[in-house]
Amino acid sequence: MAKMGQARVRVGSAKSGQPTQVRALILHPMETGLRKDPDTGEKIPAHWVKKVKADFNGQRVFEADWSVAISKNPYLSYYLTPESSGTLKMTWEDNQGGTFTAEAEVSVG
Amino acid sequence: MRATTNDQTGRRSFLKAMGVTGAVVATAGAGLMKPVKSLAAKWSFPKEAFNVEGSMEEAFQAALGTTNVKEGNVSLQTPTIAENGAVVPITATSDMGNKVSTFHVFVEGNPAPYTARFHLTDATSDTAEVSTRIKMGETSNVMAVAETTDGEFYKASNEVRVTIGGCGG
Numbered sequence: 430m431a432k433m434g435q436a437r438v439r440v441g442s443a444k445s446g447q448p449t450q451v452r453a454l455i456l457h458p459m460e461t462g463l464r465k466d467p468d469t470g471e472k473i474p475a476h477w478v479k480k481v482k483a484d485f486n487g488q489r490v491f492e493a494d495w496s497v498a499i500s501k502n503p504y505l506s507y508y509l510t511p512e513s514s515g516t517l518k519m520t521w522e523d524n525q526g527g528t529f530t531a532e533a534e535v536s537v538g
Numbered sequence: 539m540r541a542t543t544n545d546q547t548g549r550r551s552f553l554k555a556m557g558v559t560g561a562v563v564a565t566a567g568a569g570l571m572k573p574v575k576s577l578a579a580k581w582s583f584p585k586e587a588f589n590v591e592g593s594m595e596e597a598f599q600a601a602l603g604t605t606n607v608k609e610g611n612v613s614l615q616t617p618t619i620a621e622n623g624a625v626v627p628i629t630a631t632s633d634m635g636n637k638v639s640t641f642h643v644f645v646e647g648n649p650a651p652y653t654a655r656f657h658l659t660d661a662t663s664d665t666a667e668v669s670t671r672i673k674m675g676e677t678s679n680v681m682a683v684a685e686t687t688d689g690e691f692y693k694a695s696n697e698v699r700v701t702i703g704g705c706g707g
Contacts (some may be wrong), residue, residue, distance in 0.1 A: 448665035461673075479583055483662075490661040492626065493668075496588040498645060498653045498703075499624045500671040508665035538620050 431456050436531035438519050440509065448508040451483070451491075455521050455529060456466045461497040478503055480522040485535070491517035511535050580657070587652050594681070597644055597651035601684065607691040612641075612684040614694040623674040626706030630656075630682035630690070631667040639668040640685040648677025673704040 436455040443449045453477065462475025475497060491507055509517065516538045519533040521529045587600040589628070598605045630641045643653045651687040656668045674680070681695045 430580040471656060480579055482579065485661060488661070488676075490659050492579065494579050494581065494583050494588075496650065496652060496656050498648055498650070498673045498675055504627075504669070504671050506669040507658070507662050508667055510661055510664045511661075532624075 430504060433457060434527060434529040435523075436519065436521060436529050438517060438531045438533040440517060440533045440535050443509075443511050443514075443535050443537050445512055449535075451517065451533075452504070452506045453481075453508050453519055453531070454502065454504050455537045456502050456532075457521070459497065459499055459501045459503060469519055474513045476523060476525055478523045481505060481522075482520045482522075483507075483509075485509060485511065485519045485522075486513075490517075506534065509535070511537050513537055541627050545615055550619065551632075559684075581667050584652070584655065586695075589650055590652060591650050594644065594646055594651060598683075600654070601642055601644070601652045602685065602691055604691065605650050607683055608691045609693060611692040612665065612682055612694045613678065614682040616680050616696045618697075619699045619701065620674060621701045623676070623700040623702055625704065626674050626698060626700075627671050628680060628682070629667060629669040629695075630684070632684040634684065634686060634692075635666055636663045637686045638663050638684050638686045641668050642683040642685065643670075644681040644683070645672060645674055645678060646681065647676045648674065661678070674698060674700045675703045676700055 433456055439452045441449040457478050458476055460473050460476040464473050466473055477497045478495055481493040515533055517535055518532045543612045563622060590600040591599055595605050598607060611634050612632045620626045632638045638658055641656045645653050653672055677699045679695050679697050681693055683691050684691045685691055
């Protein structure tokens with residue numbers, strides 16, 4: 430079974446100075462805190478990714494703030510313009526202190 | 539493209555076990571500083587605004603600090619009908635490129651309309667476009683607002699018909 434917090438980043442083929450699509454996915458329940466357990470009837474505590482950060486070669490290039498209304502197993506895409514080859518590191522932080530990262534190598538052709 | 543996953547807490551406890559404290563990292567050279575520096579958020583989390591329940595005007599005021607939002611310069615792509623309100627794909631695009639600093643997303647029919655915001659930089663705004671998937675409780679308007687670097691706001695809105703609401707499951 431796939432594990433909570435497992436994350437993946439994919440970057441399209443890159444040319445220096447040309448925007449390329451970044452697609453990122455993380456396995457996360459994104460619980461709103463309003464849902465009840467169908468068996469026990471008790472509220473399931475809120476558990477959601479609040480913050481997403483992206484650093485390219487150590488420099489912050491993108492950041493997102495999320496409410497509980499982002500879907501389970503959140504998907505995200507945006508466009509990065511790399512000037513040179515490097516590493517894109519993404520970090521997801523949830524409201525329960527979970528921090529998860531994934532990296533992709535970007536090679537500028 | 540190679541993709542790897544690791545738990546940040548694991549890496550930190552590893553550094554701790556190696557005796558690498560903040561002070562040592564600071565004197566060990568700029569190269570080692572990068573991962574530490576990258577952990578800090580550049581933009582604050584809009585906790586209050588995400589919790590505001592009410593009209594779009596109230597949500598705009600809380601999220602943007604204004605209700606002066608013009609039409610144009612931004613487009614929003616959504617399905618017309620969403621069979622499953624738990625997973626509604628959306629894409630916000632603007633032709634203003636590097637002038638765009640942030641995309642904001644609102645769902646009028648959700649209890650708290652303000653859904654998400656996406657901060658762009660010069661490295662991520664040549665093509666100013668973001669996509670994600672959102673939850674919708676009922677049929678309503680979805681709105682994308684592009685905020686510019688000079689503090690202007692532009693919106694685009696689509697109605698999405700929801701067959702099965704996405705907040706209960």
